Amino acid sequence: xxxxxxxxxxxxxxxxxxxxxxxxxxxxxxxxxxxxxxxxxxxxxxxxxxxxxxxxxxxxxxxxxxxxxxxxxxxxxxxxxxxxxxxxxxxxxxxxxxxxxxxxxxxxxxxxxxxxxxxxxxxxxxxxxxxxxxxxxxxxxxxxxxxxxxxxxxxxxxxxxxxxxxxxxxxxxxxxxxxxxxxxxxxxxxxxxxxxxxxxxxxxxxxxxxxxxxxxxxxxxxxxxxxxxxxxxxxxxxxxxxxxxxxxxxxxxxxxxxxxxxxxxxxxxxxxxxxxxxxxxxxxxxxxxxxxxxxxxxxxxxxxxxxxxxxxxxxxxxxxxxxxxxxxxxxxxxxxxxxxxxxxxxxxxxxxxxxxxxxxxxxxxxxxxxxxxxxxxxxxxxxxxxxxxxxxxxxxxxxxxxxxxxxxx
Numbered sequence: 279x280x281x282x283x284x285x286x287x288x289x290x291x292x293x294x295x296x297x298x299x300x301x302x303x304x305x306x307x308x309x310x311x312x313x314x315x316x317x318x319x320x321x322x323x324x325x326x327x328x329x330x331x332x333x334x335x336x337x338x339x340x341x342x343x344x345x346x347x348x349x350x351x352x353x354x355x356x357x358x359x360x361x362x363x364x365x366x367x368x369x370x371x372x373x374x375x376x377x378x379x380x381x382x383x384x385x386x387x388x389x390x391x392x393x394x395x396x397x398x399x400x401x402x403x404x405x406x407x408x409x410x411x412x413x414x415x416x417x418x419x420x421x422x423x424x425x426x427x428x429x430x431x432x433x434x435x436x437x438x439x440x441x442x443x444x445x446x447x448x449x450x451x452x453x454x455x456x457x458x459x460x461x462x463x464x465x466x467x468x469x470x471x472x473x474x475x476x477x478x479x480x481x482x483x484x485x486x487x488x489x490x491x492x493x494x495x496x497x498x499x500x501x502x503x504x505x506x507x508x509x510x511x512x513x514x515x516x517x518x519x520x521x522x523x524x525x526x527x528x529x530x531x532x533x534x535x536x537x538x539x540x541x542x543x544x545x546x547x548x549x550x551x552x553x554x555x556x557x558x559x560x561x562x563x564x565x566x567x568x569x570x571x572x573x574x575x576x577x578x579x580x581x582x583x584x585x586x587x588x589x590x591x592x593x594x595x596x597x598x599x600x601x602x603x604x605x606x607x608x609x610x611x612x613x614x615x616x617x618x619x620x621x622x623x624x625x626x627x628x629x630x631x632x633x634x635x636x637x638x639x640x641x642x643x644x645x646x647x648x649x650x651x652x653x654x655x656x657x658x659x660x661x662x663x664x665x666x667x668x669x670x671x672x673x674x675x676x677x678x679x680x681x682x683x684x685x686x687x
Contacts, residue, residue, distance in 0.1 A: 279369075279370040279371055279373075279374060279603070279606055280369050280370040281321075281337060281338045281339070281414070282335075282336075282337060282338075282369060282370060282373050282374060282414065282415075282418065283335070283336045283337075283338050283346055283367070283368070283369040283373065284333055284334065284335045284336070284346070284367065284368050284369070284373045284376070284377075285333070285334050285346035285347055285350060285365055285366070285367045285368075286331055286332065286333035286334070286365065286366055286368075287300050287331065287332050287333075287361075287364050287365050287366075288330055288331035288332075288333075288385070289330040289331065289387055289573065291363075291364050291365075291366065292364040293573055294553055294555060294571050294572055294573050295559075296361065296364050297330075297331070297332065297553055298553050298554030298555055299354065299356060299361070299554075300332045300350065300354055300356075300361075301327050301332055301553050301554050302325055302327040302332065303327075303526060303528055304404060304526075306528075307325040307327060307401075307404060308404060308407070308408045310325060310353045311323050311324070311325055311404075311405055311408050311410040312408055312410060313353065314334075314336070314349065314353070314410070315408075315409075315410045317342075317344070317349065318339075318341045318342070318343070319338055319339045319340065319341035319342025319343060319344075320336055320337075320338065320339070320342060321337040321338065321339050321412045321414070322336070322337040322405070322410060322411045322412030322413075322414065322415045322416075323335060323336050323337070323405065323410050323411075323415075324401050324402060324404075324405040324410070324411060324415055324419065325401065325404075325405070326397065326398060326401040327401075328394070328397050328553070329442065329470075329551065329552065329553040329572050330386065330387055330553070330572070334346055334349070334350055335373075335377075335415060335419075337412045337414040337415045345367075346367060347362055347365055347367065371603075374418065374599060374602065374603075375595075375599065377398075377418065377419070377422045378421075378422050378425050378426075378595045378598065378599055379592070379595065380394060380398070380422075381394060381395055381398045381422040381423060381425060381426035382394075382395070382425065382426040382429035382430065382433075382591055382595065383395075383426075383429075383435070384588060384591060384592075387442075387445075388441070388442070388445065389435060389584060389588070390433075390435030390584075390587065390591075391441065392426075392430050393441065393469075394426070395423060395426040395427060395430065398419060398422060398423055398426070399419075399423045401419070402415075402416070402419040402420065402423070413609070414606070414609075417602065417605055417606075418602060421598055421601060421602045421605075422598075424598065425594065425595055425597075425598035425599075428594055428598070429591045429594050429595070432590075432594065433587050433590045433591045433594070434583070434587055435583075435584060435587035435588065435591065441470075441473050441477070442470070442551055442572060442575070443470075443473055443474040443477045443478075443522065443524075443549075443551065444477055445575045446522075446549050446551075446570065446574075446575050447477055447478070447481060448575075449570075449574070449575045450547070455547065456481075457478060457481035457482065457483040457520070458481060458482040458483065459482065459483070459484065460483045460484065460519040460520055461483075461484045461486070461517045461518050461519050461520075462478045462483045462484065462485050462486070462518065462519065462520040462521070462522065463485075463486050463487075463488065463506075463511065463514055463515065463517075463518050463520070463521045463522070464478070464485060464486070464487045464488065464503075464522050464523075464524065465488045465508070465511055465521065465522070465523040465524070465525060465531050465532070465556065466487075466488070466523060466524040466525035466526075466531075466552070466556070467487055467488070467489050467490075467497060467499060468524070468525065468526055470524040470551055470552075471487065471524045471525065472499075472500055474522050474524050474551065475487050475499065475500045475503050476500050478520075478522070479500060479502045479503060483520070484504075485500075485502070485503040485504070486503065486504040486505065486506055486514065487499045487500070487503050487504070487505050487506075488505070488506055488507070488508040488510075488511050489505050489506075489507065489508060490507075490508045511531070511532075512532075512536055512537070512540040513540075515537070515540050515541070515542050515546070516540070516541040516542055516543075518542070518543070518546060519543065519545075519546065519547065520546075520547045520548075520549070521546065521547070521548045521549070522548075522549045522550075522551060523548070523549070523550050523551065523552060523556035523557050524551040524552055524556070525552055525556055526552070527552070527556065528554060530555070530556060530557065530558045531552075531556040531557065532548075532556065532557045532558065532561060533558045533561075534558045534560035534561050534563075534564070537561045537564060537567070538564055542566070542567075543566070544566050545566050545568075546566060546567050546568070547567075547568050547570070548561065548562075548567060548568070548569045548570070549569075549570045549571075549574075550569065550570065550571045550572065551571075551572050552572075553572065555571060557569060557571075604664065604667060604668075607667075607672060608664075608667060611676065611679055614679060614680075614683050615660065615663050615664075615679065617683070617686070618659060618663065618679075618682055618683055618686045619656040619659045619660050619663075620656065621686035621687070622655060622656070622659040622686050623651075623652040623653070623655040623656040623659070624652070625686065626651065626652070626655040627648060627651060627652050627655070630651060631648070634647060634648060634651075663679065663682075666678055
């Protein structure tokens, strides 16, 4: 599986200041994948970009002669000499295990969080829409998402329902800051913005969400929250005890000079949950302002329940990784096996047709019976072929498939 390659930068090796340099919006990820797809030796590619990580996945051909790091630096127009220590590259089985563990939240800052499942699925969908994936990455990511959903359903991992804003709220509480009755502004009404507003509303804060003016004029915000136009965010800041920004914008939502000139309370807490960052770092140096970013909160919690859950999750992942590995090893033979199954089913059908024809049943029922027999025969042969794979080494199994293909050409 060494043709499966990835390179990534994440919260474990790089601060948000470095991660944001390599982050992608949907539009920029699409453009980057389209450029990569026509690169010599790239059969398929997927870009996953979230608040905590950016990963580039490649299904490589023999002709690939550039490192993924240099391909990525070319896409982002940055100097390759500056950032390589912050990246990790994986290939083959190591890369596959990483994706499966990541997809069920085992690589997240909040162990077991399940937002990552949707993010992995969305990354695959974006690549599909750009016609940039291939069969290998398609099957790899689909199987990883399925495994992640199974872990989510079957395994109890502590913290799995906690989001980044929940971790931030807990950290603020530990400092003695209570949100009850506080005026809070949430900049951004995407997924993270809505989660933030809901979390603050749950703490009995007075929450206002900024929205942009859309032509339809239809923008939904969480129940119990107020709304203001995004353009009025600086004026509204005068009322705020807490400001949280969580957009997908490539530009700052709050610049230092704008915040410096805005009226505000003597003490104002700001939390920036975006990557790239929404709030210019210089804002944190202004008097009376405490600025946190997404790396400011320690969300990892070790306990026995967590350890047991992780162990159980890895047991489930092993099953799905074996399933993918079998598919990968056999993918060139799958058309042959499908042909064997079809022809074997026809053979069974011909052998019992005479017996079925003597049955005193309606023609429609007889036709349905014959179709059921064909389907069952195909499934039995298919199971036989892949069960053989589990009990034979690859070379012997291939010989068996080739021999059976001569019987059912």
